[in-house]
Amino acid sequence: MSSKDQILKSVRNQLVPSADLPSLDQDWIQYDDAVAHFGEVLQAVGGTAIAVEGIDGLTEELAKIPAYTDAKKTVSCVEGLVGTVDLDRVEDPHELEDVDYAVLPGEFAVAENAAVWVTDAKIRHRVILFIPQHISLVIHCAGGKVEEAVVHNMAEAYQRLVWSRNEFGCFISGPSKTADIEQSLVIGAHGARSLHVFFVF
Amino acid sequence: MSAIKSYDHPTNANQFNQDQDRTHWHDSSLWFIREKRDRMSKSLPEWETLRSCASQIKAHTVSKLADYLEEFEKNATARGVQVHWAKDAEEHNQIVLEILRKHQAKRIVKSKSMLTEECHLNPWLEKHGIEVVDTDLGERIVQLRQEPPSHIVMPAIHLKKEDVSNTFHEHLQTEKGNNDPNYLTESARQHLRQKFCQADVGITGVNFAIAETGGFVVCTNEGNADLGVSLPKVHIACMGIEKLIPKADHLSIFLRLLARSATGQPITTYSSHFHGPVEGGELHIVLVDNGRSKIMNSDDYRNSLKCIRCGACMNTCPVYRRSGGHSYAATVPGPIGSILNPLRDAKHHKTLPFACTLCGSCSDVCPVKINLHEQLLTLRTEVKNQKQLPMSKTLPMRIASYVFQRPKLYAWLGGIGKFFLRTMPRFLIYNPLNPWGRHREMPEAPPESFRQQYAQRAKKKSDDR
Ligand code: SF4
Numbered sequence: 001m002s003s004k005d006q007i008l009k010s011v012r013n014q015l016v017p018s019a020d021l022p023s024l025d026q027d028w029i030q031y032d033d034a035v036a037h038f039g040e041v042l043q044a045v046g047g048t049a050i051a052v053e054g055i056d057g058l059t060e061e062l063a064k065i066p067a068y069t070d071a072k073k074t075v076s077c078v079e080g081l082v083g084t085v086d087l088d089r090v091e092d093p094h095e096l097e098d099v100d101y102a103v104l105p106g107e108f109a110v111a112e113n114a115a116v117w118v119t120d121a122k123i124r125h126r127v128i129l130f131i132p133q134h135i136s137l138v139i140h141c142a143g144g145k146v147e148e149a150v151v152h153n154m155a156e157a158y159q160r161l162v163w164s165r166n167e168f169g170c171f172i173s174g175p176s177k178t179a180d181i182e183q184s185l186v187i188g189a190h191g192a193r194s195l196h197v198f199f200v201f
Numbered sequence: 202m203s204a205i206k207s208y209d210h211p212t213n214a215n216q217f218n219q220d221q222d223r224t225h226w227h228d229s230s231l232w233f234i235r236e237k238r239d240r241m242s243k244s245l246p247e248w249e250t251l252r253s254c255a256s257q258i259k260a261h262t263v264s265k266l267a268d269y270l271e272e273f274e275k276n277a278t279a280r281g282v283q284v285h286w287a288k289d290a291e292e293h294n295q296i297v298l299e300i301l302r303k304h305q306a307k308r309i310v311k312s313k314s315m316l317t318e319e320c321h322l323n324p325w326l327e328k329h330g331i332e333v334v335d336t337d338l339g340e341r342i343v344q345l346r347q348e349p350p351s352h353i354v355m356p357a358i359h360l361k362k363e364d365v366s367n368t369f370h371e372h373l374q375t376e377k378g379n380n381d382p383n384y385l386t387e388s389a390r391q392h393l394r395q396k397f398c399q400a401d402v403g404i405t406g407v408n409f410a411i412a413e414t415g416g417f418v419v420c421t422n423e424g425n426a427d428l429g430v431s432l433p434k435v436h437i438a439c440m441g442i443e444k445l446i447p448k449a450d451h452l453s454i455f456l457r458l459l460a461r462s463a464t465g466q467p468i469t470t471y472s473s474h475f476h477g478p479v480e481g482g483e484l485h486i487v488l489v490d491n492g493r494s495k496i497m498n499s500d501d502y503r504n505s506l507k508c509i510r511c512g513a514c515m516n517t518c519p520v521y522r523r524s525g526g527h528s529y530a531a532t533v534p535g536p537i538g539s540i541l542n543p544l545r546d547a548k549h550h551k552t553l554p555f556a557c558t559l560c561g562s563c564s565d566v567c568p569v570k571i572n573l574h575e576q577l578l579t580l581r582t583e584v585k586n587q588k589q590l591p592m593s594k595t596l597p598m599r600i601a602s603y604v605f606q607r608p609k610l611y612a613w614l615g616g617i618g619k620f621f622l623r624t625m626p627r628f629l630i631y632n633p634l635n636p637w638g639r640h641r642e643m644p645e646a647p648p649e650s651f652r653q654q655y656a657q658r659a660k661k662k663s664d665d666r
Pocket of ligand 1: 507570
């Protein structure tokens, strides 16, 4: 008998009382101002949220970030903004090792924990989410309303997600961090050292 | 603290307590995290609802685990994932080695996975000439020191920054005596970047696997799992079969609980959802039983399979906090470890169910509502029934039981006891035969026993009448 069959048989042989699944339709938390709450939580986890008007607004704000203006090698997967490297032309992701700054699309934000949902649907090498020194995530707000881009809680977040394609998806909440040395919080463990979230309305 | 050789928890705990300052420091570091967890849980009015939902989802999954495993395999395979099944640790290690050999992989980066610790994957791969680098900062620190992790979420919680500085100075040539966590973390970042770039294959654990979609989720704060598996073409994910959940929507419950319970964060920095291999690459999942299916059968211990490895029960445990993770001599320490390890290997881990005050704090904080302290109590009975208890615990109980069944003898001995407590010199009372007297004063003997008082009262009442 194969290991698979043995394991399945062993699992089936056990007498486990049946149990129903709970309803996920409950009174999950709602915030008076979800956008403001997102910003506060993001700040608490080491990131910054900024709402900007159009691509011009974005460029203007990016110009105020030293890590962006000092960056030598940059990647942009956001329309209307160009980086020094074209991700689609990169064959080996190892070439991205020295990217200083990446501006990447985010899909929507979650107020309760400052997470932004990102996927590699429009990104050829998903390592670009993790390997640059600094990152900005850019969320386009439907109908020009920032509220449309922010859900209150994770239950609402999963309602927005579909799993039909083989996409990689990640909730990113703030910059990379660790507290493994005597519980001292250090920003920039392996991934991005800073994270800006832009809501483009 | 070097690797502990004994399985005896009291011996190891005693050793840990030799350094009183360090013990207090360890205790308060963990309590600090426990308090962060409390604040986070109180920020959500639905906290208790989340806990019950999580507990029910896990109970349901275990009740139909075989079906969900098959569903998971089918859906994962459809996405181009290669699914492997391993009965035990040995088979797991063999499967991983074969995949690595097929790709002639020599250098591996691995993110935190308690399962691979449980299977002792690292020494096995090293024996076969493969370099394995643990990429979680805490794990890398203990790996360089050739120690096991002392906590499942914070593997280096037992170390001070001076210890880390010395270790890094020795292995990464950092400045001697520079204890700044920022500096040390930066050095590790540089060192591990090289390892990430050189790696042939990335290995991760799995926090949750989704039957409905055939995907799985890995949570980290550092981004090490993601960096480790998005540069090489091959990703191997190792998971215990209890990590399964039925639907992706159920993640909304678990991701809300996990980081809040673990470190008091609203969510981990990265919660990555893998559904299929990278372009032109391979994704392997190894499903491991290693004794889990056996636990399913027991009404007493089945709940322990709900564990999402958040570590909250350790952070709150008064015994863990004062004895350190290594004293448990096991991959998973603390309250949940004191259940899982004896279930797997009762002979070696027989002291663990007693490393507990039965205060119940672990059960109160557990995000999936495992009745930890109750299971620990039940386990004690089992250790006793298997005649694994030491004489120091059984003999006094037998004597006490004999005496309590004989009221006259009890009364007589009570009188003698009072007399001795009052009149004997200290050294005769506080000696090695009396472990109670080691850290505490014996109670002061009352002038009269309860019996005497009661008899006098009764006499006075009848006189008054
Ligand atoms: S038993 Fe509960 S509290 Fe302990 S690690 Fe597991 S899920 Fe967390």
